[in-house]
Amino acid sequence: MIINVARKELKSMFASPMGWVILSLLMFAFGTYYLNGVNDYFAVMSGAMRPAERTGVTQFVGQNVYGFASFMVLFAVPLLSMRLISEERRSQTLPFLFSAPISLTEIVLGKFLGLVAFLSILVVFIGGMLSTLNIWADIDFGFIVANSIGLLLMVASFSALGLYFSSMTQQPVVAAILTFIALFALMFLDRFFAGDPSNTLASLSLTRHFQSFSGGLIDTADIAYFGLFIATFLTLTVRRLDADRLRG
Amino acid sequence: MNNFTVEAIDLTRLYGGREAVSNVSFTLSKGQVLGFLGPNGAGKSTTMKMLTGNLAPSNGSVKICGIDMMENPKEAKALIGYLPEMRPLYKELTVDEYLTIAARLHRVSAGHIKKAVEIAKERCGLSHMSKRLIENLSNGYQQRVGIAQAIIHNPMVVILDEPTVGLDPIQIRDIRALIREVGSERSVIISTHILPEVEMVCDHVQIIDKGKLVFNGSIDVLKKQRIGNKLMIAMRNPPSVDEMLKVAGVVEAESLAGNLMRVRFADDAAPSEAIVQAAVINNWGLYQIAPDQTSLEDVFVQLTYQEQAEPEQVAA
Numbered sequence: 433m434i435i436n437v438a439r440k441e442l443k444s445m446f447a448s449p450m451g452w453v454i455l456s457l458l459m460f461a462f463g464t465y466y467l468n469g470v471n472d473y474f475a476v477m478s479g480a481m482r483p484a485e486r487t488g489v490t491q492f493v494g495q496n497v498y499g500f501a502s503f504m505v506l507f508a509v510p511l512l513s514m515r516l517i518s519e520e521r522r523s524q525t526l527p528f529l530f531s532a533p534i535s536l537t538e539i540v541l542g543k544f545l546g547l548v549a550f551l552s553i554l555v556v557f558i559g560g561m562l563s564t565l566n567i568w569a570d571i572d573f574g575f576i577v578a579n580s581i582g583l584l585l586m587v588a589s590f591s592a593l594g595l596y597f598s599s600m601t602q603q604p605v606v607a608a609i610l611t612f613i614a615l616f617a618l619m620f621l622d623r624f625f626a627g628d629p630s631n632t633l634a635s636l637s638l639t640r641h642f643q644s645f646s647g648g649l650i651d652t653a654d655i656a657y658f659g660l661f662i663a664t665f666l667t668l669t670v671r672r673l674d675a676d677r678l679r680g
Numbered sequence: 681m682n683n684f685t686v687e688a689i690d691l692t693r694l695y696g697g698r699e700a701v702s703n704v705s706f707t708l709s710k711g712q713v714l715g716f717l718g719p720n721g722a723g724k725s726t727t728m729k730m731l732t733g734n735l736a737p738s739n740g741s742v743k744i745c746g747i748d749m750m751e752n753p754k755e756a757k758a759l760i761g762y763l764p765e766m767r768p769l770y771k772e773l774t775v776d777e778y779l780t781i782a783a784r785l786h787r788v789s790a791g792h793i794k795k796a797v798e799i800a801k802e803r804c805g806l807s808h809m810s811k812r813l814i815e816n817l818s819n820g821y822q823q824r825v826g827i828a829q830a831i832i833h834n835p836m837v838v839i840l841d842e843p844t845v846g847l848d849p850i851q852i853r854d855i856r857a858l859i860r861e862v863g864s865e866r867s868v869i870i871s872t873h874i875l876p877e878v879e880m881v882c883d884h885v886q887i888i889d890k891g892k893l894v895f896n897g898s899i900d901v902l903k904k905q906r907i908g909n910k911l912m913i914a915m916r917n918p919p920s921v922d923e924m925l926k927v928a929g930v931v932e933a934e935s936l937a938g939n940l941m942r943v944r945f946a947d948d949a950a951p952s953e954a955i956v957q958a959a960v961i962n963n964w965g966l967y968q969i970a971p972d973q974t975s976l977e978d979v980f981v982q983l984t985y986q987e988q989a990e991p992e993q994v995a996a
Binding site: 433436437439440443444447448523524525526527528529530531532533534535677678 | 729732733735736753754757762769771772781782784785786787829
């Protein structure tokens with residue numbers, strides 16, 4: 433049943449130009465970054481004489497692309513997640529889902545998975561793009577896998593937050609703005625505490641937990657953080673929808 | 681176990697302390713079509729939302745084929761097809777895509793989805809619209825898609841909130857036939873403002889006013905109230921009321937403007953013939969005689985008015 437809701441969301445996303453446009457624009461941007469990264473690699477490495485200055489091509493280009501991607505999804509996810517529930521609320525299509533034999537949890541999970549599935553297309557494409565480096569170099573696939581997992585967890589967290597804000601309003605634009613502000617704050621929280629890195633609030637920052645992935649390290653603590661983040665906002669969304677049923 | 685398809689027990693819904701629906705109880709059996717009548721804001725849609733699990737009742741319970749909506753919402757919802765007042769259509773999809781999703785969400789098994797979609801389209805006259813975007817359909821066709829969505833999984837109970845709004849007369853006739861057809865083997869609940877519609881398709885009527893049931897019974901009871909025992913007579917030389925009262929069976933007579941006279945007769949009398957004879961003998965110049973029907977509207981107003989006349993008169 434969760435799958436059916438997710439399929440419906442995917443269908444809606446591809447039924448409008450919005451999904452295609454965002455996908456293609458993002459891929460264009462990532463592709464440009466990738467090409468620039470490869471060019472820069474030769475420029476930088478030809479100047480770097482000492483072995484300590486030399487880094488692998490995977491890390492050099494990968495960090496370039498994944499760093500940029502984690503920043504770009506900050507803009508892309510709110511645009512995609514804003515419609516998920518608020519649009520249904522506005523056009524009064526929620527009763528269609530509410531009166532079907534599916535639970536609220538299934539509806540929320542389905543919508544969440546639908547969006548994550550859409551965004552994972554991006555993650556897969558980026559991974560594929562970087563893997564083409566393997567044609568002329570011997571690349572570090574572990575690094576790409578770790579980064580892909582990190583990016584996927586990050587967009588999933590973004591989606592969960594976006595879904596929650598989408599459930600709170602009837603206006604998709606309001607949902608997008610709220611999501612963007614919240615994500616922006618969470619991304620750059622650690623910058624505010626740059627002087628005191630051990631601060632508890634700083635460790636709530638999404639960027640900090642992405643950092644270990646971007647270095648090629650899969651840390652269970654970070655996976656747990658993203659997992660909890662997602663679970664929290666999905667639960668809040670379910671509760672928000674349940675309030676609809678109870679309060680009307 | 682009884683075989684009620686719908687059982688509503690003391691349904692109550694409060695909105696901020698105000699009772700939108702209070703203590704509504706009724707049952708519905710297989711093969712019945714229930715008409716839900718009431719003025720605007722009477723609580724029809726609220727009741728329907730509660731029946732379909734879209735709204736939690738403040739008090740009371742709903743059972744669909746014996747399954748409690750609160751305890752086993754999924755099983756109960758699987759037996760219901762619901763078309764809310766605002767059609768829940770995804771306008772960016774085509775008719776086929778939308779109905780396929782509806783079938784899938786309502787647990788139609790994968791192998792039967794195609795067939796279920798075809799049947800639903802055929803029943804609602806949508807076969808030639810398969811590939812059209814719902815957004816581009818006319819109001820009436822969108823309504824049909826809404827109805828198709830509600831019957832696609834062949835549910836035990838079909839609940840339609842104002843199904844004939846926005847349809848042209850031919851479509852209305854088709855939809856009414858469809859409702860009767862579905863109602864012959866399943867249970868149907870429809871809400872409407874159009875009174876003749878109730879008379880045509882429903883065999884049970886409920887009139888709800890200010891959240892309370894004011895009438896709950898078979899359509900025949902309502903019809904009887906409606907036809908009554910009155911005659912409307914038009915004559916060129918109308919007699920006086922006293923003269924008319926002399927005719928056997930006439931209990932009451934009333935002179936109206938324009939040479940008309942309204943006559944009430946005893947319950948088992950049929951005085952038409954006697955009146956015609958008297959008219960010929962006395963040269964009243966009778967040119968029209970017909971049963972005086974109180975319209976269903978009048979009955980409706982009477983029933984809802986009685987409620988209003990009670991103590992708490994609200995200033996309009």
